[in-house]
Amino acid sequence: MxxxxxxxxxxxxxxxxxxxxxxxxxxxxxxxxxxxxxxxxxxxxxxxxxxxxxxxxxxxxxxxxxxxxxxxxxxxxxxxxxxxxxxxxxxxxxxxxxxxxxxxxxxxxxxxxxxxxxxxxxxxxxxxxxxxxxxxxxxxxxxxxxxxxxxxxxxxxxxxxxxxxxxxxxxxxxxxxxxxxxxxxxxxxxxxxxPGIDGKAKMSKSQGNALLLSASPDEIKRAVHLMYTDPNHLRVSDPGSVEGNVVFTYLDAFDPDEAEVAALKAQYRRGGLGDKAVKARLETLLQELLTPIRERRAALARDxxxxxxxxxxxxxxxxxxxxxxxxxxxxxxxxxxx
The missing domain is CATH 3.40.50.620 (HUPs)
Known part of the structure; x- marks a missing residue:
């Protein structure tokens, strides 16, 4: 058929x-x-x-x-x-x-x-x-x-x-x-x-490592703050690992500027880029993505x-x-x- x-x-x-x-x-x-x-x-x-x-x-x-x-x-x-x-x-x-x-x-x-x-x-x-x-x-x-x-x-x-x-x-x-x-x-x-925000292989509500599509601004900020990075990247000047770094995995998924993400990865690997700066970029992206979703959901729930x-x-x-x-x-x- x-x-x-x-x-x-x-x-x-x-x-x-x-x-x-x-x-x-x-x-x-x-x-x-x-x-x-x-x-x-x-x-x-x-x-x-x-x-x-x-x-x-x-x-x-x-x-x-x-x-x-x-x-x-x-x-x-x-x-x-x-x-x-x-x-x-x-x-x-x-x-x-x-x-x-x-x-x-x-x-x-x-x-x-x-x-x-x-x-x-x-x-x-x-x-x-x-x-x-x-x-x-x-x-x-x-x-x-x-x-x-x-x-x-x-x-x-x-x-x-x-x-x-x-x-x-x-x-x-x-x-x-x-x-x-x-x-x-x-x-x-x-x-x-x-991956979950804790670096585990899969995001899951049951494991408490998920960020809901309806998350509030504070919940988004907290989730990004808690995200697993490179535990050996202790100072901004230290070289860091991108592999297994949840923040960079999320940037790959949500940042439309692939060239800029590639440049950030190179800078992070050689040292000179702190986790705080990378997380700030990711938080901005997630706030922009989820805010209209959260607002539309709230309006629909009222009907x-x-x-x-x-x-x-x-x-x-x-x-x-x-x-x-x-x-x-x-x-x-x-x-x-x-």
Whole structure:
């Protein structure tokens, strides 16, 4: 099956509804979504079912953060006239596709997935892993294929999930004897993963090292002040290391003047540039980026009815697409019809 020539390529991405979004989300995928919504048909999935895979003990947290994440989408510039924002739990076709796809992947393959291994380690599950969490790559494959998406903007840590999605696509197509599903391509930004302000590999709300998109001016200032640099760069005159220096990683991600950043790195390496000056530059950039986002978010939060209407409209569009895909898969696999 091929995408109709008269339609734009389809993008599907989303976020777990476990809390407001942060700068890591912005760099990892939101910025790409903004750039692509003019050239693609885009769906953004509020992944509340996936959020339950490790939050089943607190469903209220998952429920209330559906609106929080939607506010972040709209505040950064996602346009509901171009992008359909939809709620995962209101799309029953995705759950049925997940169940069908589980028959085309082994437990061993799920356990080998690098993303799953990292997430299990980070959460300290050991062997006490919720089955829903172990199987969420299959649910994600259902999400991607259900929308017939061929483009998936993700952070680099999510690339193995796209690979596994395409494996499932090939197996289903082989069983059906024809292409009922489309393979997808991961689109990874230049800076694919933003470290936490403490220098740890990944920014995470649960680790307390994240800077929210809704952060206040004081919170931005404090976060930049706390950022990990080079512990051996004790004096301005000392040569410093750029590698592993969080401030320079953030400058790479947010400073549009690449030549100036390169010059700063050279000066820092040879000595003569202090952490304070570099952090001041970064703080200015982050204040300029986040101030309009924070202000738009506050205005949207005062009009919840409009936000709900946007979600209802986007979910209705998504329901039609995903139900059509489910019917094609059921037909391709030769399931019983009444």
């Amino acid at each position: 091929h995408a109709p020539l008269d339609l734009k390529p389809v993008i599907l991405t989303g976020d777990r509804t476990t809390g407001p979004l942060h700068l890591g989300h912005y760099v990892g995928s939101l910025r790409n979504r903004l750039a692509l919504q003019d050239t693609h048909r885009q769906f953004l999935l509020l992944a509340d079912l996936q959020a339950l895979t490790d939050n089943a003990h607190d469903p209220d947290k998952v429920r209330r953060n559906v609106i929080e994440v939607a506010l972040d989408y709209l505040a950064v510039g996602i346009d509901p006239a171009k992008t359909s924002i939809c709620v995962q739990s209101a799309l029953p076709a995705l759950a049925e596709l997940t169940m069908l796809y589980l028959n085309f992947v082994s437990v061993t393959r799920l356990e080998r997935n690098p993303t799953i291994k990292d997430e299990i380690r980070a959460r300290g599950f050991g062997r006490d892993i919720p089955a829903g969490f172990m199987c969420y790559p299959v649910a994600q494959a259902a999400d991607i294929t259900g929308f017939r998406a061929t483009v998936v903007p993700v952070g680099e840590d999510q690339a193995p999930l796209i690979e596994q999605t395409n494996e499932i696509v090939r197996r289903v197509n082989h069983q059906a004897g024809r292409d009922v599903l489309l393979e997808a391509e991961a689109v990874i930004p230049r800076v694919g993963r933003l 919840p009815a409009t936000v709900l209407d946007i979600l209802r409209d986007g979910t209705a569009k998504a329901r039609a697409v995903t139900q059509g895909t489910l019917e094609e898969v059921r037909d391709g696999l030769g399931l019983f019809k009444l």
